[in-house]
Amino acid sequence: MCLFRAIDSVGDSVEFWFSEHRDLRAAKRFLKKALQRHGRPEHIVIDGSQTNREAIIACDGESWLRDRSRRSTKPIRIRRS
DSSP states (O other), X not given: OEEEEEEOTTSOEEEEEEESOOSHHHXXXXXXXXXXXXXXXXXXXXXXXXXXXXXXXXXXHXXXXXXXXXXXXXXXXXXXX
């Protein structure tokens, strides 16, 4: 069992999701849900997981392609903790 969670800049949980697996599919499901509810952040801090990084890049790219007016929007910055 894996816990995905999003925490805001003051340390409060804003989103969480339990998954049976920690894989790209689960990471993308969590990230899409969080982005729909809370909007697009400027940056995301993650652990060393390559899967989380890939999910952020994929979801950010998909949203950019859907909304052509965002062409001037910079990609989400990814920082590792």
